[in-house]
Amino acid sequence: MDIIEDLKWRGAINQATDQEGLEKLIHDKKIGLYCGVDPTGDSLHIGHLIPFMLLKRFQLAGHHPVIVIGGGTGAIGDPSGKKSERVLQTMDQVKHNEKCLTDQMTKLFGTDNFTIVNNRDWLGKLSLLDFLRDYGKLFNVNTMIHKEIVASRLEVGISFTEFTYQILQSIDFLHLYQHENVQLQIGGADQWGNITDGIDLIHKVEGAKAQAYGLTIPLMLKADGTKFGKTAGGAVWLDPKKTSPYEFYQFWINQDDRDVIKYLKYFTFLSHEEIDDLAEKVKKEPWKREAQRRLAEEVTKFVHGEEGLKEAQRITKSLFSGDIADLTADEIEQGMKNMPSAEVSGEKKNIVLWLVDDTKFEPSRRQARQDITNGAIRINGEKVTDVDAEIDPASHFDGKFVVVRKGKKHYFLARVTK
Incomplete structure (x- = not known):
């Protein structure tokens, strides 16, 4: 052809x-x-x-x-x-x-x-x-x-x-x-x-x-009729300082089933056979989102190279699993840029008081104690069940962040002020 x-x-x-x-x-x-x-x-x-x-x-x-x-x-x-x-x-x-x-x-x-x-x-x-x-x-x-x-x-x-x-x-x-x-x-x-x-x-x-x-x-429109390339946060840039490789990867992996094959045709160099195969998987196993994953991999690698892709995949996997302890401060910044956040001091403090007074993450001390004793709270990837535990903002991520996770998906980023 x-x-x-x-x-x-x-x-x-x-x-x-x-x-x-x-x-x-x-x-x-x-x-x-x-x-x-x-x-x-x-x-x-x-x-x-x-x-x-x-x-x-x-x-x-x-x-x-x-x-x-x-x-x-x-x-x-x-x-x-x-x-x-x-x-x-x-x-x-x-x-x-x-x-x-x-x-x-x-x-x-x-x-x-x-x-x-x-x-x-x-x-x-x-x-x-x-x-x-x-x-x-x-x-x-x-x-x-x-x-x-x-x-x-x-x-x-x-x-x-x-x-x-x-x-x-x-x-x-x-x-x-x-x-x-x-x-x-x-x-x-x-x-x-x-x-x-x-x-x-x-x-x-x-x-x-x-x-x-x-x-x-052709003018590129999404299935809902809106213009392609815009997000709630604005344009998706090729400059990694404006849109990080992780954010870039997430943009593509979150595409609608109705659009993903069109984007695979436009933005990747996959063969016709590979794209047709992915189209069948969208029809038969849409919940696996294999087409979106492949789209995100191909476009991120094209724009940001193999290293940029690996970084984006590493952050994605860590945030999904909750195993974030090995992420760098820069990777935490990328992955949690748009998540709820608050500024906190660098002083050590009791976890209950810190969650309620400093971050406003928990609505009350009673609720904070309950969530901690039930094992629902993780600090920097580690489960905390002791209500007398102490938060040390300088202990992880170059002393810049403390990451709170409640349950499987509720993340919160505390930014440490100097």
């Missing part, structure tokens, strides 16, 4: 400018293809992974992916689907974000058969007169204002700066076609207008027979 047929099977193609021509092109030779990302932040999130997974599949098939970091376009901001103008970032912030995104992309794509470029390198050299003479003349304003993203902003207004974004993105495609042998641009469904603009520009400059193509991916 060729790569286009594989992408169809995975449900990863929304629109293609000339699918038959593209299929013939990639059947005949290896091509260059690209996707761009503007440095509006210092990390990508999992929504960005969707088009980049397509680039990775092409790379694995022997084609040459190019990532464009939008140091030029990011300095002005695209209109996107927002109802207001973007706040312009300082150039120092843009450059910092560029470096962070470049590091993340290199981690995902490696260094073999892969190129990262920055469009500031060519857009930054354009004078205003060159821009107007060489490119402005080739774009029709009537066509530009009817582009979906621009049209949605006309009622509230759009600046000339954001209006010209589509021209700059078209120049990117032309430059990559001329200098990096790129013949295919990949983007989200909302990028269709910008992609076709780029192809039109290539045809106007290079001739109608120039082989340039566009491919967009």
Whole structure:
């Protein structure tokens, strides 16, 4: 099965400018293809992974992916689907974000058969007169204002700066076609207008027979109709400092049965046979959640490497079993980041008083004594049945945390203040 047929099977193609021509092109030779990302932040999130997974599949098939970091376009901001103008970032912030995104992309794509470029390198050299003479003349304003993203902003207004974004993105495609042998641009469904603009520009400059193509991916929605990639806590980031490997792993392992096979097709490199087998297991043994576990393993390993996956699995297993004594302070922080917590002093104290007065974990001393004598309370993974026992906050996890567990699932994190 060729790569286009594989992408169809995975449900990863929304629109293609000339699918038959593209299929013939990639059947005949290896091509260059690209996707761009503007440095509006210092990390990508999992929504960005969707088009980049397509680039990775092409790379694995022997084609040459190019990532464009939008140091030029990011300095002005695209209109996107927002109802207001973007706040312009300082150039120092843009450059910092560029470096962070470049590091993340290199981690995902490696260094073999892969190129990262920055469009500031060519857009930054354009004078205003060159821009107007060489490119402005080739774009029709009537066509530009009817582009979906621009049209949605006309009622509230759009600046000339954001209006010209589509021209700059078209120049990117032309430059990559001329200098990096790129013949295919990949983007989200909302990028269709910008992609076709780029192809039109290539045809106007290079001739109608120039082989340039566009491919967009479908909008990713969950089974309940909500947008993929958002959680109660916000975006799921690729930067482990923003979303830890454990949190990342948990996001994937908690996916709905109705979505998990779709995500296996989109976000993993498992074979059709493996995914079909997991689909059968979802139907016959959904309680085992084997498909979710495999999804979490594959995507976490792709983004955070083998070590990140092992760390996430170790924390998951320890919290599930209650055997947390061997976890590091950092792993406790990851695993219990969103659990109920309170700040406590570093002083030693009787367990009953500590549970009631310091943490408010127990509603009364009577209840605390009852839970302790019944063996329901564990401190740092160890069962405590003596109501006269003493809590020493400095005894575990570098003196930073005390972990309380009541029953099988009720965890509480006490953060030790210095």
